[in-house]
Amino acid sequence: DVKVTQSSRYLVKRTGEKVFLECVQDMDHENMFWYRQDPGLGLRLIYFSYDVKMKEKGDIPEGYSVSREKKERFSLILESASTNQTSMYLCASSVEKGFWETQYFGPGTRLLVL
Amino acid sequence: GESVGLHLPTLSVQEGDNSIINCAYSNSASDYFIWYKQESGKGPQFIIDIRSNMDKRQGQRVTVLLNKTVKHLSLQIAATQPGDSAVYFCAEANTGGFKTIFGAGTRLFVKA
Numbered sequence: 001d002v003k004v005t006q007s008s009r010y011l012v013k014r015t016g017e018k019v020f021l022e023c024v025q026d027m028d029h030e031n032m033f034w035y036r037q038d039p040g041l042g043l044r045l046i047y048f049s050y051d052v053k054m055k056e057k058g059d060i061p062e063g064y065s066v067s068r069e070k071k072e073r074f075s076l077i078l079e080s081a082s083t084n085q086t087s088m089y090l091c092a093s094s095v096e097k098g099f100w101e102t103q104y105f106g107p108g109t110r111l112l113v114l
Numbered sequence: 115g116e117s118v119g120l121h122l123p124t125l126s127v128q129e130g131d132n133s134i135i136n137c138a139y140s141n142s143a144s145d146y147f148i149w150y151k152q153e154s155g156k157g158p159q160f161i162i163d164i165r166s167n168m169d170k171r172q173g174q175r176v177t178v179l180l181n182k183t184v185k186h187l188s189l190q191i192a193a194t195q196p197g198d199s200a201v202y203f204c205a206e207a208n209t210g211g212f213k214t215i216f217g218a219g220t221r222l223f224v225k226a
Binding site for chain 2 (some may be wrong): 004009035040041042044045082090092102104105106107108
């Protein structure tokens with residue numbers, strides 16, 4: 001089975017802090033994604049990566065950056081956390097170079113910014 | 115703009131009954147559709163998918179129906195069980211493009 005793990009289930013940070021969210025997948029998938037999930041809004045794509053050291057902006061990249069130094073690991077960085085970044089963050093991966101392949105999700109990190 | 119929406123935000127069914135969760139999509143170019151299940155405290159889990167060259171696809175206790183004429187997608191769960199209680203959301207994608215659009219979700223409650 002595909003396994004996508006996220007480093008933290010819950011995080012509490014203060015406004016202005018730099019926040020790192022880590023995601024690891026163990027199935028040698030090409031694509032990795034970061035989403036945020038907010039009530040009533042569905043999943044919104046922040047960034048994705050289709051290869052090591054490659055990254056592409058999604059729909060809401062402002063205030064975020066990403067890093068993919070190794071194929072299995074995709075990190076989301078909040079350079080200076082703000083209260084409007086309080087959300088559930090979900091990482092996903094998929095096999096082929098295309099969004100239309102089924103994505104496998106991690107358990108999520110619930111971030112609270114005070 | 116593009117959107118994937120759900121007609122009912124919550125659905126309550128009796129254990130053993132069949133459940134039907136509906137989804138409308140607006141992008142007629144979408145040709146791949148997925149249903150996900152998200153249990154409390156967990157990430158979304160793939161249930162079933164369907165491509166636009168099909169009208170119906172069956173899995174174990176689940177069936178997805180696609181009506182391209184009215185841009186409507188539904189998920190049917192047979193003999194609903196307490197373990198089916200979760201948020202279900204649909205997603206659409208275009209195999210020629212690079213975007214998956216997710217709906218907001220429907221919460222399914224199963225009453226014992």
